[in-house]
Amino acid sequence: GEDVEQSLFLSVREGDSSVINCTYTDSSSTYLYWYKQEPGAGLQLLTYIFSNMDMKQDQRLTVLLNKKDKHLSLRIADTQTGDSAIYFCAERGDYGQNFVFGPGTRLSVLP
Amino acid sequence: ETGVTQSPTHLIKTRGQQVTLRCSSQSGHNTVSWYQQALGQGPQFIFQYYREEENGRGNFPPRFSGLQFPNYSSELNVNALELDDSALYLCASSQSLTGSTDTQYFGPGTRLTVL
Numbered sequence: 001g002e003d004v005e006q007s008l009f010l011s012v013r014e015g016d017s018s019v020i021n022c023t024y025t026d027s028s029s030t031y032l033y034w035y036k037q038e039p040g041a042g043l044q045l046l047t048y049i050f051s052n053m054d055m056k057q058d059q060r061l062t063v064l065l066n067k068k069d070k071h072l073s074l075r076i077a078d079t080q081t082g083d084s085a086i087y088f089c090a091e092r093g094d095y096g097q098n099f100v101f102g103p104g105t106r107l108s109v110l111p
Numbered sequence: 112e113t114g115v116t117q118s119p120t121h122l123i124k125t126r127g128q129q130v131t132l133r134c135s136s137q138s139g140h141n142t143v144s145w146y147q148q149a150l151g152q153g154p155q156f157i158f159q160y161y162r163e164e165e166n167g168r169g170n171f172p173p174r175f176s177g178l179q180f181p182n183y184s185s186e187l188n189v190n191a192l193e194l195d196d197s198a199l200y201l202c203a204s205s206q207s208l209t210g211s212t213d214t215q216y217f218g219p220g221t222r223l224t225v226l
Contacts, residue, residue, distance in 0.1 A: 041220075042117075042201055042217040042218050042219040042220045043154070043201065045216065088153055098144050099203075101146075101154050102153050103153045104153050
């Protein structure tokens with residue numbers, strides 16, 4: 001079955017860049033996703049990347065995809081305290097549209 | 112355009128009871144998926160409904176069941192509650208269009224506590 005792995009914690013200083021990494025197992029994934037979850041809230045879609053792309057940029061967010069290594073990363077430029085949250089990487093699962101999520105990376109932004 | 116809504120926001124039940132959670136999908140979406148998110152973990156897929164039929168199921172026992180209605184809203188029912196069922200239950204809706212990103216939009220979740 002599918003498996004998605006992420007490092008659990010990341011701390012950065014305000015204004016620095018954050019890089020959150022993810023590895024996945026399903027090479028047939030068409031799209032890969034990043035979601036953000038703030039305390040007590042549901043998941044907010046941040047961005048996604050199509051599997052035939054290497055990079056996607058969306059304002060402060062840059063997604064890099066290495067299909068050969070099945071490695072996905074999310075870079076947040078000029079990280080702000082409001083970026084403190086848990087970030088989930090997800091790939092599409094076997095049942096069509098269900099997603100397989102990683103365990104989440106808790107990003108702490110220090111002033 | 113309204114987003115995905117869920118009710119109730121919080122719920123406390125005791126072991127052995129039954130619970131029903133509700134979800135209204137985003138306008139124009141005909142597919143609803145349910146996820147269980149235990150504390151400190153990523154969401155785990157429970158099942159998905161497409162046009163009122165179950166369209167896939169994760170590794171959850173039969174006491175987890177669901178319904179989807181003609182307006183594409185959905186219910187998650189859990190019978191014989193166990194302590195380990197305590198979690199945040201997330202509903203997500205999506206459009207089922209060929210070639211779409213199949214992006215799922217999540218509701219705020221229902222926090223279930225089983226005592």
